[in-house]
Amino acid sequence: MASVLSEGLAVSALLFAIGLVGLLARxxxxxxxxxxxxxxxxxxxxFIVAGARWGQADGQIMFILILALAAAEVSVGLALVLxxxxxxxxxxxxxxxxxxx
Amino acid sequence: xxxxxxxxxxxxxxxxILAVTRVGVVHALLYLIASLxxxxxxxxxxxxxxxAALEVIIYAGAIMVLFVFVVMMLNLGxxxxxQEKAWLRPRVWIGPGLLALVLLGExxxxxxxxxxxxxxxxxxxPEAVGATLYGPYALAVELASLVLLAGLVGxxxxxxHALHGGPRDGERPQ
Numbered sequence: 325m326a327s328v329l330s331e332g333l334a335v336s337a338l339l340f341a342i343g344l345v346g347l348l349a350r351x352x353x354x355x356x357x358x359x360x361x362x363x364x365x366x367x368x369x370x371f372i373v374a375g376a377r378w379g380q381a382d383g384q385i386m387f388i389l390i391l392a393l394a395a396a397e398v399s400v401g402l403a404l405v406l407x408x409x410x411x412x413x414x415x416x417x418x419x420x421x422x423x424x425x
Numbered sequence: 426x427x428x429x430x431x432x433x434x435x436x437x438x439x440x441x442i443l444a445v446t447r448v449g450v451v452h453a454l455l456y457l458i459a460s461l462x463x464x465x466x467x468x469x470x471x472x473x474x475x476x477a478a479l480e481v482i483i484y485a486g487a488i489m490v491l492f493v494f495v496v497m498m499l500n501l502g503x504x505x506x507x508q509e510k511a512w513l514r515p516r517v518w519i520g521p522g523l524l525a526l527v528l529l530g531e532x533x534x535x536x537x538x539x540x541x542x543x544x545x546x547x548x549x550x551p552e553a554v555g556a557t558l559y560g561p562y563a564l565a566v567e568l569a570s571l572v573l574l575a576g577l578v579g580x581x582x583x584x585x586h587a588l589h590g591g592p593r594d595g596e597r598p599q
């Protein structure tokens with residue numbers, strides 16, 4: 325039983341690390357959103373693994389809540405991407421430096 | 426089931442690495458869809474078939490379609506035709522296609538096997554999830570609906586200005 329937990333959590337941590345590297349390395353704002361999706365998905369996988377370990381439904385409930393959060397986050401994020409493309413004609417996150425002191 | 430667990434894990438990690446390292450956004454999205462499908466099979470092997478269905482329908486279906494729509498909206502104009510031609514080249518979709526083919530093979534194997542024997546854990550079916558979701562977690566469902574409403578209003582507000590010519594850069598917002 326313990327091996328399911330450790331193996332599943334290892335996959336989850338690996339996916340989260342890949343998403344984090346993508347978030348830090350990429351400058352395209354859509355790729356940044358994709359990296360955030362990867363990390364949210366990895367967190368959901370961790371919850372499912374924990375729920376499977378204890379045989380409870382709570383892990384899947386947390387996954388459903390993460391799903392709702394990801395849907396809301398992505399809709400607002402993509403609307404901001406459209407605004408960014410219209411106002412600055414670029415998708416480079418480094419170009420948005422108007423607030424730099 | 427043990428083989429399926431490790432194979433889907435490998436496919437998920439490989440597809441995610443390829444998704445993060447692609448230059449083109451559409452390439453990355455295709456690999457990300459393969460990665461999400463692999464994670465859905467992981468959910469199935471972990472005894473969570475309802476979460477697996479939601480992963481395919483909402484994550485790989487709805488959210489990724491949203492991404493693809495926005496990518497296509499941003500490429501209106503002269504470049505659109507050349508981009509369309511580039512996307513139809515086999516080089517673009519052969520990698521995600523092969524990874525998805527591995528997942529299809531796993532699914533067919535599981536269906537052909539008949540009895541659902543998860544990977545050393547018990548199955549927690551949709552009934553248990555639904556009973557818990559609308560029992561002790563009813564408040565969380567209401568809060569999730571508020572988050573979705575806020576997302577809807579925010580996306581509508583931002584998208585309305587983007588479509589109907591809101592204030593330009595440097596102008597005062599109305």
